Amino acid sequence: MDELTCPACNTSHRCVRLAAGQCARCTRCGTTLAKGSRFGLDGALACAITGLILAVPAVSLPIVEVSKLAQSRDGLLFTGVRAMWDDGMRLLAVWVVACGLLAPLVFLAVLVALLLPARTGGRVVAPKFLITVARGFQHWAMPEVQVLAFLVALVKLHTIVDVRVGAGFWAYVAMALMMLVAWRNFDLDAMLPGQPQPP
16 A cells, blocks of 8 residues: 655655545644645646647737837837847846746646646656656746736836737736646645545
8 A cells, every 4th residue: 555654754644535625734743745736637737738828829929019109019028038138138038038938838848747647547757857847947937927027017118108918918927827826726746656646
């Protein structure tokens, strides 16, 4: 029978299947051992796949249209990054791309790689490595910060020029939301071999 060992006090526990929202705690010290996903594996998987799909229109469609005196320009998601690169702020430009797009995409892709085999009855390849990658990238995936920065810039620009929000912005907001929902409703530790699995 599979057993789960508490990382804090080394107490062994019998593995059980967790219901949605349930939490497995150590009987000796109370350390949280695993949590059942609130929406189950299917909900987290659907959000992760949706987030990856939404990244395509978020990058390719205009996020904003700026117009003044009968002249207008469309801005894509990383138009500002190109401007920073051209102005010599290359390190900042790289960080914006990494935290605003690359890290979220890698994190979502790792979640899909962890969840899809569980959904289809397959075996997760290198789960410990994937979980390590996910833990590393989840701290750098910050699309919500970029959304907040865009809103601040939008408020300031609105007093100078006419600004219209484009479809790319809403796709990016939806991608960020899907990433956050998938992350908050999925426990990485539950995917380790021998851990209690959510339904």
